[in-house]
Structure formats: C-alpha cells, structure tokens
Amino acid sequence: MEFVIKISQFLLSLSLLIILHELGHFIPAKAFKTRVEKFYLFFDVKFSLFKKKIGETVYGIGWLPLGGYVKISGMIDESMDTEQMAQEPQPWEFRSKPAWQRLIIMLGGVTVNFLLAILIYIGMSYFYGDNILPNENIKDGLLIESTVANKAGLLTGDKILAVDGETIETFSEISEKVLFGKEILIERDGKQSTVNMPEDFLAQLMDAKEKGFISLRQPFVVVQVPDTSYNKSSGLKAGDIIIGMNGNTTKYADEVKLALETYKGQQVTATVKRDDNEITVPLEVSDEAKLGLVIAGGSTSETLEALGYYDFEVKDYGFFESFPVGLKKSKDRIVSYWDQLGAIFTPSTGAYKGVGGFKAIYDIFPSTWSWQVFWGITAFLSIMLGVLNLLPIPALDGGHVMFLLYEMVSGRKPGDKFMEYAQMVGFFILIALVLFANGNDIYKAIFG
Structure with missing residues (x-):
C-alpha cells in the first residue's frame, strides 16, 4: 500500500508538471498560428498507450514516463525531423515566424513552471498558513548529530545565528543554508564565533552516509x-x-x-x-x-510546545496577504535551487555526488497521502523543472532561447545544419546527465 501511495503521488505530480509545461509551448504556438503536430504526456518510443487526432494535432500518452513533448512543425527538436526541414518553409511552421514569436513559444514552458509554483505557494499560504519556529526561540541551541559537522566545528548546543552574513530568521532555513554556506556565525556558551565550513562539506556528508544532520533537541x-x-x-x-x-x-x-x-x-x-x-x-x-x-x-511541534520546549508561531494569511507571502517563498526557492545547481557544477564541492534521478524524486514523496505535502513538493519540482530547462543546453528550452537571442542581436539566423548538430550535441549531453543522475540512484541502492 505504501508503494501505491508513493507512486500515485509521483506520477500525478510528474504528469501535472509535464502537461502544464507543454501547454506553455502549445498555447502561444497556436496563438501565433503555428502548427503543433503532436502533444504527448510521456514518450511514445515505438508505440503509444493512447492517441487521438483532433484537428491537426495528435494527442497521446506514451509508455516511457521520462517526460513529454510537443512537436511543432518546422522546428529542429528532439524528433530530428530533417526531412521536413529540407522542404521549403511553410507559413504555419515555427521557422517562418518572427524571432520574437519563436522566443515567446520557447519561453512558454518555463514561464508556466514558475507561475505554477507561485500559484501553489500562494494557495498553500492561504489555505494552510505557516507553522514557524523563530530562530530566537531556540534557547538551548540545536542537535548536531553529524560527526562530519562536528569535525567542521559545529556542536550540539550551538545556536546558528547567521550564514554568510545573512541572519537566520527561522529554524526551517538552517539546514539548507548550512549545507551550502561558507561562514557560519554561532553562539556557544554565550560567546559568538565563526565556523568556516570545508569546501567539500557536502561530499564529506554523503561519503559518511549519516542519517542525522541538524535537528531540534528533543525531550x-x-x-x-x-x-x-x-x-x-x-x-x-x-x-x-x-x-x-x-x-x-x-x-x-x-x-x-x-x-x-x-x-x-x-x-x-x-x-x-x-x-x-x-x-x-x-x-x-x-x-x-x-x-x-x-x-x-521526533515529537510534533504541538507536543514540543505543550511540553514547554519551544514556542512556535502559527501564521494565517488572508486572501490578499497570501500573494506577497507566496511570491517570497517562490523567489527564495528559485534562488536556493540556483545555488544548489552552482554547487553541483563546482566539482570541488563534491555536491554532484548527491545528484539523483527519478528514484530520488520518488523517494521524497511521503508514504501517507497529504495534499499539503504533495503540493509543496510539486511546487518545488516545478521550480526545478523551470530552472533546469533554462540551462543553455541546445536540447533544452534554454538552448533554443540562447540561439534565438543570438539571432535577434546579430540579425543572423543560425543555419539548419548547425542547429541539427547543436541539437545532437545537446541531446547527448542530456542523455549523459540523465544516465549520471539515475546511475547515482542505482549506486546508492546497491551500496547504500
């Protein structure tokens, strides 16, 4: 039953994100009278689970749940339809449209991803509010369970006041900021001092395979x-x-x-x-x-408060109040994930060892159904999908945007042959990244 609940949340979240992302391309394409030949949830390698042609578009569901796609006429994409590109451009094709229209079509997917995350965070703020533990209410410091963190200089009982000069406001911020921080301002026995974290701290944590890191001290x-x-x-x-x-x-x-x-x-x-x-x-x-x-x-916040250990703050937001709160949460998540990507692409940090694939995404869903948790994870995955798609890799939306911006600035459109080669290179880079991420999952499953 636990597997059914987790896989149901995983597939529902993934399907929602894929369909909305592809709609972000589909809607402006249709608005600019560009023909969309296929709209697919999941990939239809060799065959489809379902397909139906409505108008000029075939809508379908593939059997391989690694993503989805829209096939737009006259566009060099993962389909590598060179036969179509060898013919004379037609008015309904992507390549015949002005550069600004093509740019809007390509940015549509990531725009929807970011808007979806913002709407979810606004909705969650309105319906659920926030249960916050202000950092100043942690009177006796934190539980530092990791021997790696202990070796770096963090000890149980330390109060973490700031990371890289940024004051810590709430408990929920601490773990993530410390993971990617360089200078940690702490208070120990009433005295303040700075702990300089090793550059490969993340790698050391993953190599140690420790379950605990930073948490609240419990009775x-x-x-x-x-x-x-x-x-x-x-x-x-x-x-x-x-x-x-x-x-x-x-x-x-x-x-x-x-x-x-x-x-x-x-x-x-x-x-x-x-x-x-x-x-x-x-x-x-x-x-x-x-x-x-x-x-x-781990005791619940209600239990800890009832026992007198911590004072939590429950914040409820009105309809209009929830908008700035949701926007701030979205901004913070985007900045946070961008920082994580920066660490991953910096080999000296060793953060790449923690990169996971579909198994890692599946694992973050809980074994019991919670709409609040589901929407929180979906919002974060939407941001992750949007940021990753903006990377300047030719097979991704960001790669197409990069070439379109070059065309708009220089006035010269990259040749079809160049775009075909660039798409092939981007495709191989993507395959390598997918294999690496999912290979990490397999390695962790085998070797723990």
Whole structure:
C-alpha cells in the first residue's frame, strides 16, 4: 500500500508538471498560428498507450514516463525531423515566424513552471498558513548529530545565528543554508564565533552516509517499558520524561544519552516529569549505556510546545496577504535551487555526488497521502523543472532561447545544419546527465 501511495503521488505530480509545461509551448504556438503536430504526456518510443487526432494535432500518452513533448512543425527538436526541414518553409511552421514569436513559444514552458509554483505557494499560504519556529526561540541551541559537522566545528548546543552574513530568521532555513554556506556565525556558551565550513562539506556528508544532520533537541520521552526490560519494575510509565540523572539536569534526550555513557553498568536515580509532577525513579544502566526503553522519536511541534520546549508561531494569511507571502517563498526557492545547481557544477564541492534521478524524486514523496505535502513538493519540482530547462543546453528550452537571442542581436539566423548538430550535441549531453543522475540512484541502492 505504501508503494501505491508513493507512486500515485509521483506520477500525478510528474504528469501535472509535464502537461502544464507543454501547454506553455502549445498555447502561444497556436496563438501565433503555428502548427503543433503532436502533444504527448510521456514518450511514445515505438508505440503509444493512447492517441487521438483532433484537428491537426495528435494527442497521446506514451509508455516511457521520462517526460513529454510537443512537436511543432518546422522546428529542429528532439524528433530530428530533417526531412521536413529540407522542404521549403511553410507559413504555419515555427521557422517562418518572427524571432520574437519563436522566443515567446520557447519561453512558454518555463514561464508556466514558475507561475505554477507561485500559484501553489500562494494557495498553500492561504489555505494552510505557516507553522514557524523563530530562530530566537531556540534557547538551548540545536542537535548536531553529524560527526562530519562536528569535525567542521559545529556542536550540539550551538545556536546558528547567521550564514554568510545573512541572519537566520527561522529554524526551517538552517539546514539548507548550512549545507551550502561558507561562514557560519554561532553562539556557544554565550560567546559568538565563526565556523568556516570545508569546501567539500557536502561530499564529506554523503561519503559518511549519516542519517542525522541538524535537528531540534528533543525531550527523552518514554513510549514503552518492554516486559524484557531490566527496568520493568522501576515504576516508569509511558509518557514519562527523564529530566535529570543523579541530581544533574538532563532536559534533552542528547543530555540523557551523554549521562548514560558516564553511568555504564551502574544504578542511577532519575528525575522524571509525570504530568505536572516530578518524581525520582531508580534505573539500571547497562554496560552498553542503555536503559532498555522504547522512547519517542521526533515529537510534533504541538507536543514540543505543550511540553514547554519551544514556542512556535502559527501564521494565517488572508486572501490578499497570501500573494506577497507566496511570491517570497517562490523567489527564495528559485534562488536556493540556483545555488544548489552552482554547487553541483563546482566539482570541488563534491555536491554532484548527491545528484539523483527519478528514484530520488520518488523517494521524497511521503508514504501517507497529504495534499499539503504533495503540493509543496510539486511546487518545488516545478521550480526545478523551470530552472533546469533554462540551462543553455541546445536540447533544452534554454538552448533554443540562447540561439534565438543570438539571432535577434546579430540579425543572423543560425543555419539548419548547425542547429541539427547543436541539437545532437545537446541531446547527448542530456542523455549523459540523465544516465549520471539515475546511475547515482542505482549506486546508492546497491551500496547504500
């Protein structure tokens, strides 16, 4: 069932993005009286799952879910229809239209991608609002679980104040900014200092294959005392929170675990918070620094706030208020993804090791259906698709735009033969990138 839910979200999101992107090309093409021969969701290599001709256009669904396309008459694209291009240009063909019209047609897809992301973020702001943890409300610093981050100079309890001179406003910003940051301003034990991150920090993180990075410090909440536990008769109950050990305060789970290392093989007196009361409980610590308990993982924001650990801010937006909020979220996401691309194309960062293909995209969808999560992921993928399509690679929209801008500035149109060769080079570059990204997925699946 989990697979069905994840694959359904993946295919629905992918189909929506492809259809709307291609509509972005289709609509201006038809507006400028340019013939569109095919409009396809997914690729129809050898055969189609469905196709129907309406007017001059064949609409269809292919069997290969790696994208989609519109085939516009008189345009050198991935179809490489050289036979058509060898004939005399016709008035309804792409090549016969003015450069400004061709530019609008080529920019239509990415324009729709960005507009879609903006509309989704506006809608999400209006319907769901924001649940924000201001950075200033993280009084005791963060949990830094990564040994790579520890080696770089970040420790549990550090407050991250700014990255590369930009003040951190909310908790949700921290992980991403630190991943791609160079100078981290921290506060430790009341003193501020700067941590300079290694250039290949991302590569080190991926090589270490660590699950945790930066997260909120959590309370040590008992979920269950198993019958096999050596602390079964201790009196601990589900919902108890260990807040002290042998008279020392252990407000957070990481402090409890650190204390257990000190008391291996010993009996300790734990201070336990139960409802609104504090009691003491004798506990046995194993030689492996364990208590034999089942404890809570990441608590929800509601739980953490109810326990008094963090003060979250819930922001609701009116209809008109949601517009500037959605626009800002879209801008921030575009800038963020552009920065990520910059890191990926800088070999010294090692960020290319984290590039993933369709399996990586599938994995980001949750195993339970949530429209809020679905729309958030779809908005980000729409931005990703728009930015990637603007890259100046001949087989992408950005490549066509590059040649059109050259034509408009110089007054000279690149020859059809040149465009054919450029399209072939771009196609091979794209194939190489797709193979690399999906090869990374396969490597990670095999070698973990």
